Amino acid sequence: MPIFISRGAYADVPSKIHILKPDLANKIAAGEVVQRPASVVKELIENALDAGATTIHIIVRDAGRTWIQVLDDGEGLSHEDALLAFERHATSKIASAQDLESIRTLGFRGEALASIAAVSQVEMKTRQRTDEIGTFLRIEGNELKENTKAAAEPGTSITVKNLFYNTPGRRNFLKTRNTELKNITDVVTRMAIVYPQVTWHYLSDEDVLLDLKPKPAGERMRDLFGAKQFESLLHVREQIDSFSLEGYIGRPDFARKSRSDQFLFINRRFILNRAINHAVFQAYEHLMIKGMFPFYALDITLDPQKVDVNVHPSKMEVKFENESAIYRFVLSSVRKTLGAHDVVPNLSFRQPETLEQVEERLRFTSPGRDVPSPWTMPAKGPGHTPAQPDVSLQVNLDQLFGRVESRITTGPGERDGEATFPSPDAVHPPLPVNRVVQHMPIRPAGEHESPGETRAIWQIHNKYILSQVRTGLLIIDQHVAHERILYEKVLANFENSLPTTQQLLFPHTVQLSAGDYSLVKELSESLTRIGFDLKLFGKNTVVIEGIPADVRIGNEMKILQEVLDEFKEGEPNRTIDARDTLAKSFACKAAVKAGDKLNTTEMIVLIDQLFATQMPYVCPHGRPVMVKIPLEELDRRFGRT
Numbered sequence: 001m002p003i004f005i006s007r008g009a010y011a012d013v014p015s016k017i018h019i020l021k022p023d024l025a026n027k028i029a030a031g032e033v034v035q036r037p038a039s040v041v042k043e044l045i046e047n048a049l050d051a052g053a054t055t056i057h058i059i060v061r062d063a064g065r066t067w068i069q070v071l072d073d074g075e076g077l078s079h080e081d082a083l084l085a086f087e088r089h090a091t092s093k094i095a096s097a098q099d100l101e102s103i104r105t106l107g108f109r110g111e112a113l114a115s116i117a118a119v120s121q122v123e124m125k126t127r128q129r130t131d132e133i134g135t136f137l138r139i140e141g142n143e144l145k146e147n148t149k150a151a152a153e154p155g156t157s158i159t160v161k162n163l164f165y166n167t168p169g170r171r172n173f174l175k176t177r178n179t180e181l182k183n184i185t186d187v188v189t190r191m192a193i194v195y196p197q198v199t200w201h202y203l204s205d206e207d208v209l210l211d212l213k214p215k216p217a218g219e220r221m222r223d224l225f226g227a228k229q230f231e232s233l234l235h236v237r238e239q240i241d242s243f244s245l246e247g248y249i250g251r252p253d254f255a256r257k258s259r260s261d262q263f264l265f266i267n268r269r270f271i272l273n274r275a276i277n278h279a280v281f282q283a284y285e286h287l288m289i290k291g292m293f294p295f296y297a298l299d300i301t302l303d304p305q306k307v308d309v310n311v312h313p314s315k316m317e318v319k320f321e322n323e324s325a326i327y328r329f330v331l332s333s334v335r336k337t338l339g340a341h342d343v344v345p346n347l348s349f350r351q352p353e354t355l356e357q358v359e360e361r362l363r364f365t366s367p368g369r370d371v372p373s374p375w376t377m378p379a380k381g382p383g384h385t386p387a388q389p390d391v392s393l394q395v396n397l398d399q400l401f402g403r404v405e406s407r408i409t410t411g412p413g414e415r416d417g418e419a420t421f422p423s424p425d426a427v428h429p430p431l432p433v434n435r436v437v438q439h440m441p442i443r444p445a446g447e448h449e450s451p452g453e454t455r456a457i458w459q460i461h462n463k464y465i466l467s468q469v470r471t472g473l474l475i476i477d478q479h480v481a482h483e484r485i486l487y488e489k490v491l492a493n494f495e496n497s498l499p500t501t502q503q504l505l506f507p508h509t510v511q512l513s514a515g516d517y518s519l520v521k522e523l524s525e526s527l528t529r530i531g532f533d534l535k536l537f538g539k540n541t542v543v544i545e546g547i548p549a550d551v552r553i554g555n556e557m558k559i560l561q562e563v564l565d566e567f568k569e570g571e572p573n574r575t576i577d578a579r580d581t582l583a584k585s586f587a588c589k590a591a592v593k594a595g596d597k598l599n600t601t602e603m604i605v606l607i608d609q610l611f612a613t614q615m616p617y618v619c620p621h622g623r624p625v626m627v628k629i630p631l632e633e634l635d636r637r638f639g640r641t
Contacts, residue, residue, distance in 0.1 A: 033115040033313045036174060037064025038183035040120075040160050043112035045191050048072035050105045051156065054214075055199040058188055062205070063180035065163055065171070073155040076128040082135045083147070086122075088114040102304045106269055111313060113158075118142045119170065121161040127152040141166050185209060186260075189224060193297050194268040196220035221248055221297070225261075229254070229295070234341055236298060238333035243302035243326070245333045249280070250295030251341070252287035265299040266307055272316050276300075279327045283334035285615055286622030296334075300326065328495075332614065339614040457603050463594035465603050472631040478606065479594050480619035485609045486550055487587035487620040490530050494579050499531040501546040502553070507535075508544045510557050516564050517542065523567070526582050532560070550590045562589040584620040 034040055041058060048056050051074025061067035077085060084090045091110030116122060117139045127134030134152030138145045164171035174180055181204060188210060192200045196217045202210035212223055222230040232254035238245045250261075262280075264271055280296050288294065306321040320326050456468040465476040493499045512520065517540040520527065527534060531548025547556040566585035592598070598606065610616045610625065617625055 033111050034119055034163075035314075036183060037068060037163055037180050038187050039314070040064065040068050040116055040163065041070065041184050042187045043107070043116065044068070044070035044158055044160075045187070046106035047112065048074055048156070049191070049195060049198070050107055051075050053155065053198065056201070058184075058200075058202045060181070060184055060204050063177040064160075064184055065174065065180070066161065068160040068163070069157065071155065071157040073153070076131075076155050077126045077135070078128055078131065079135045079149075082124060082126050082137055083144075085124075086113050086117050086137070086139055086142070086144075090114070103309055104267070104304055106315070109310075109313065109315070114142065116160055119167050120163045120165065123159040123161070124156065125150060125152045126156040127154055129154045190263055190265075190270045192220065192224060193263055194265050194270075194299055217246075233295070234337050236333055236337045238329070238336070240329065242306070243300060243329065245298060245300050245330060247296065247298035249298070249334055249337060252284060252294070252338075255288040255292035255294050257292060259293045261295045262293065263297040265297075266309070266318055267301055267304065268299055269309065269318075270316060271318050273318065275323055275327055276330055279330040280334050283331050283338065283615075285335070285618045285620070287338070287618060298330070298334075300330070302326075336614040339616055457600060457607070459598055459603060462597050465598075465607065467603075467607060469628070471628070472634065473629045474626055475629070476607065476610070476626045477594075477624070478596070478598065478603075479591050480623050480625050481606060481610045481616075482591035483587045483619045483621075484613055484616060484625055485587075485606070486590055487583050488613045488615075489550075490583040490586055491579070493529045493531070494526070494583070497529060499529050500549040501531045501533050502549050502551075503533065503546045504544065504553065504556070508557055510542045510544060510560065512540050512542060512561075512564075514540055516540075516561075519564055519568070523582060526579055530582070530586055548586070548590065559586075559589050587620060 033043065037060070041060070041064065045056060045058070048070060051072060053072035053074035055073045057069070057071040059067070059069040059071075081092070087110075089110040090113075091108060113122075118141060121140045122138070124137045124139075125134060133149050136146065136148050136150035136152070138147075164174075175183075184204075185202075188200065188202050192198070192210065192212055196219075197214050199214055200210055200212040202208070210224075212220065215223065218230075218235070221233065225233075229250075232251045233248040234251060236245060236247050236249055247263075247265075259277075262277065264273060264276055264280075280294065280298070284294055308319040309315055311317040311319055458466045459478070460466060463478060465478055465481075467474045467476065517536075520534065520542055521536060524534065524536065531546070531550075532544070533546025535543040535545060537543060542560075544556050544560065547553070547559070551559050563582070563585045566588055567582055592606075619625055
């Protein structure tokens with residue numbers, strides 16, 4: 001209720017504070033809700049959808065400056081409700097404070113129509129299906145100019161004319177016609193994505209921009225973005241107890257240079273959320289070129305009580321009860337979808353016309369020296385004809401996989417650059433058993449092309465694994481492949497709290513620096529979930545009683561120190577919490593190294609586990625795990641037709 005304060009002796013002093021007139025207060029409040037023509041379209045569409053509309057027409061002229069009309073076939077309004085609808089804070093969607101905790105409609109604040117009417121000339125024509133005649137209202141600047149009965153189709157039609165006619169300053173701040181029209185089109189597109197069961201008809205100055213019939217979600221995406229773009233999309237569908245995720249993401253090779261084609265919805269409400277956007281981007285893990293952004297249209301469904309949409313009048317900002325859980329769920333779901341599809345980079349070799357073109361094309365220049373390309377063509381003798389197939393090829397795999405070395409390291413007696421292929425049945429001295437992670441089944445047939453199916457497999461230079469696949473030859477970096485496996489295993493341990501620990505017969509006492517000891521205390525719970533069994537003593541002393549199953553016994557002190565060092569280096573870049581950084585650090589230090597010999601069984605287990613991960617194509621730090629040479633490229637290279 002109003003608060004009245006007695007002015008006493010100061011009754012004759014003019015007051016500096018006064019109550020704003022209702023029309024001025026409405027104009028000020030309208031600035032939060034109606035920012036541009038697209039805001040009007042958004043609010044009117046949301047009202048139509050809340051009214052149960054199955055067909056919505058949007059008509060704009062002059063990019064919405066002079067005319068915006070939204071017609072729907074929803075339930076309509078009675079005469080009394082139509083008049084009340086333009087009052088501020090008048091709504092049919094909530095009635096008590098408890099309703100704010102479980103909002104299931106797009107609108108609920110009761111501000112949209114009042115705000116729109118405050119800064120424009122509005123006409124409403126509405127009729128309920130049970131009424132024989134409808135209602136016509138005309139309002140200018142929140143002032144009712146006409147209130148009559150009129151013939152009308154069931155549903156509601158609202159026309160907004162001369163937006164910001166009484167606030168010219170706001171009108172002058174509008175962008176160009178093309179920009180404002182694009183903003184309106186974006187609003188209609190977003191709603192058409194998540195409401196595929198609704199018919200949408202969108203016109204701009206008599207030009208039909210969208211004419212969409214009710215269709216399944218996939219076909220709606222094809223209609224909106226075209227057949228070519230749709231073929232590059234991957235369907236996402238994941239569900240856990242408390243929430244679900246469904247929609248589409250783009251393949252990495254169809255990334256864009258802008259974030260314009262990114263659509264995120266909560267319970268079919270379009271929102272802006274940097275954390276979830278980052279989760280989607282993070283799931284691609286360097287599969288895209290720097291500066292490129294993925295396409296996605298994702299709808300998260302969760303209990304309305306676990307999300308607060310009453311943060312801003314635009315209703316596009318939300319707060320989650322547990323944003324970290326949503327982040328990890330989206331990250332895992334998108335990563336799993338990408339991992340279930342073939343996004344291995346293919347390699348091809350162009351047939352040059354002259355040797356000079358070869359040297360120019362296959363040479364990279366760095367300050368002070370020339371570094372050869374990872375794909376180096378041997379010199380051709382006199383009389384070589386470029387059209388003939390070139391059947392020899394030297395490959396610098398270290399450069400190809402982003403290693404620091406610029407030349408392949410060869411063993412004694414080998415010529416530089418040559419690869420040695422041991423027999424698949426030749427058995428090298430095996431690694432300790434705890435370095436071979438437990439065997440995991442291959443993905444079901446058709447979900448992945450697992451190279452382990454044929455078991456035609458070789459190790460070259462104790463760092464790369466070559467394996468035959470149905471469509472060509474796969475080259476795998478054994479270190480980053482194992483790093484990817486351990487990384488996802490650690491993340492799973494964080495979620496499931498089921499670490500695998502091997503107890504040491506003789507515990508080791510480690511003296512750490514004060515900073516590292518504090519870091520171990522901070523990360524003690526996470527280190528335990530990885531598999532470390534640590535006891536903290538005073539004076540910066542830690543006793544290691546158990547280590548993860550993937551760490552070699554005798555190497556535990558070095559691994560712990562390296563994990564801490566790696567974590568400190570990556571800590572400034574962490575976004576949500578320390579777990580991802582710690583998982584990357586442990587995976588990098590515990591994985592098999594370049595130079596470790598693997599026997600056939602170990603290579604098969606490694607590849608099977610790699611293709612059982614959610615993202616087998618890049619390591620957690622972004623280096624490629626594998627490259628594929630297509631069979632067609634080999635046939636072309638060797639002159640086969």
